[in-house]
Amino acid sequence: MVMKKIFYIAALCGIVCMTGVTGSCEKDKQLPPEENVERVLPPIEDIDEGEEDPDAEKDYFHAINFLQVENVDTDGSGIDLATGKVFRGMDVHNNIHAIDLLYLDFGNATSSNIALPESRELSVNAYGEDIQYGWRHKNAGVLYRLEDVQPRDVEWFNGAKSAVRISAVVDSMITVLSADPGNQKQRYRNVQKDQILIFKSIDRNIASLIYVNHRGITTSGSNLRLVIKTDATQLQEVPPVIGGLLNANGNFYADVMEASFPRDSKVALLFDFEKKKITNVYTEQDIDAIDDFSGLGMIFTFDANDARRHRILSPRSPSIATYDSGISAYLTTRENQLTADKSRPSNTYMYRVTVTNAQDRLNANPFDGVRLSNKSLKDYFDIFRTTPVVGEQGNAWNNNQAVNNIWIVRHTRSDGGDAYGAFRFVSVDKAATGQGDGKVVFEVKYWNSLD
Numbered sequence: 001m002v003m004k005k006i007f008y009i010a011a012l013c014g015i016v017c018m019t020g021v022t023g024s025c026e027k028d029k030q031l032p033p034e035e036n037v038e039r040v041l042p043p044i045e046d047i048d049e050g051e052e053d054p055d056a057e058k059d060y061f062h063a064i065n066f067l068q069v070e071n072v073d074t075d076g077s078g079i080d081l082a083t084g085k086v087f088r089g090m091d092v093h094n095n096i097h098a099i100d101l102l103y104l105d106f107g108n109a110t111s112s113n114i115a116l117p118e119s120r121e122l123s124v125n126a127y128g129e130d131i132q133y134g135w136r137h138k139n140a141g142v143l144y145r146l147e148d149v150q151p152r153d154v155e156w157f158n159g160a161k162s163a164v165r166i167s168a169v170v171d172s173m174i175t176v177l178s179a180d181p182g183n184q185k186q187r188y189r190n191v192q193k194d195q196i197l198i199f200k201s202i203d204r205n206i207a208s209l210i211y212v213n214h215r216g217i218t219t220s221g222s223n224l225r226l227v228i229k230t231d232a233t234q235l236q237e238v239p240p241v242i243g244g245l246l247n248a249n250g251n252f253y254a255d256v257m258e259a260s261f262p263r264d265s266k267v268a269l270l271f272d273f274e275k276k277k278i279t280n281v282y283t284e285q286d287i288d289a290i291d292d293f294s295g296l297g298m299i300f301t302f303d304a305n306d307a308r309r310h311r312i313l314s315p316r317s318p319s320i321a322t323y324d325s326g327i328s329a330y331l332t333t334r335e336n337q338l339t340a341d342k343s344r345p346s347n348t349y350m351y352r353v354t355v356t357n358a359q360d361r362l363n364a365n366p367f368d369g370v371r372l373s374n375k376s377l378k379d380y381f382d383i384f385r386t387t388p389v390v391g392e393q394g395n396a397w398n399n400n401q402a403v404n405n406i407w408i409v410r411h412t413r414s415d416g417g418d419a420y421g422a423f424r425f426v427s428v429d430k431a432a433t434g435q436g437d438g439k440v441v442f443e444v445k446y447w448n449s450l451d
Helices: 002-019 025-030 089-098 126-134 151-158 163-177 325-337 359-364 374-385
Strands: 061-069 076-080 085-088 101-106 110-115 141-146 195-201 207-218 221-231 255-261 266-272 296-303 309-313 347-353 392-394 406-412 418-429 438-446
Touching (some): 061 085, 141 163, 163 207, 255 266, 266 438, 296 418, 296 438, 347 374, 374 438
Antiparallel strands (some): 255 438, 347 406, 418 438
């Protein structure tokens, strides 16, 4: 941490000197070493070095704004950092072209989430789901957060009093923080008072420094008060987006996961439902790269020498050893090695819901009709688990599972939380004839975690 702090101060000093921005590099050099700076954060306010005349003409945007969420089930808000305008609730969907950052709240454990519109971790509720899957355009950007804010950070924030200076600070901070890929995120949860966000727009060519000087909790949500400084002198406006949300045929969204496999061999494919990306389908060859097994939702096996059968297995099913002893042994070994609670394979409760045993309930509650929000997924699971139970519980299904079957799952993670989901086959191509590899495609609706 000490090296990082010294490094970014040096980088900032270099940029400031080259651009001719008002500021003293000699003063920065004469500041005491970071380890000697008292780690007490004074409030950012208009005093001495940070004083800014509110009536003076500025070439940058500077204001204090509130981001609010008052209904955690359906609401959020978004902000246009070029103007500071805040859009709440459904009004966000009417101003997609102007939204740079989103604010979502979901319960006390994961409150105060600041996210880019392109984040894949928004659909914890119906509101975020519409953004994640339904927006026709998402303004792209780069976002970092400073949590361990030091007095020196307050100095450069207060000293950013011109458009050129703001851009120089943003560029310097991004240069330093991007050296560690783990620093950059598309969503930060539990944003707190006295943290600083650094934002650089890709689509709109603006740069922003954002200081969080208040976080409030209400009975139905939360709010953040932000001090915003933005260089919008080179703003590139995005044309208004028309046409409403994408929602084909009145059906709700699903993540499509697919994988290829050799037609003439034996294979096991591990699907990570939580990450929901095509690159998060693992084979025995690349399983060594997995350092987090908590999101594994299902294992698909295929054996060309056993009547070309494919099977569905729970990640903790003892039957894995029968169909792929290598994968079974590896998962057992890795489970013993991984001591971090959230990295271990989840306890999985899996149920097959077939047209035969649940026709009436499936007609009334089709897979296409369930939303991806967490509440909807739990409700969908409960529909088939209430009396009379119509889901067939198990940890392994073989004999060539049909594409019209649906599986519902509940993962009880080792940290005590539950994750719900549902998935179904779209297609499976495993015939001996034909060119190239076989292919399996699933549609997945799975719990979205903000942890």
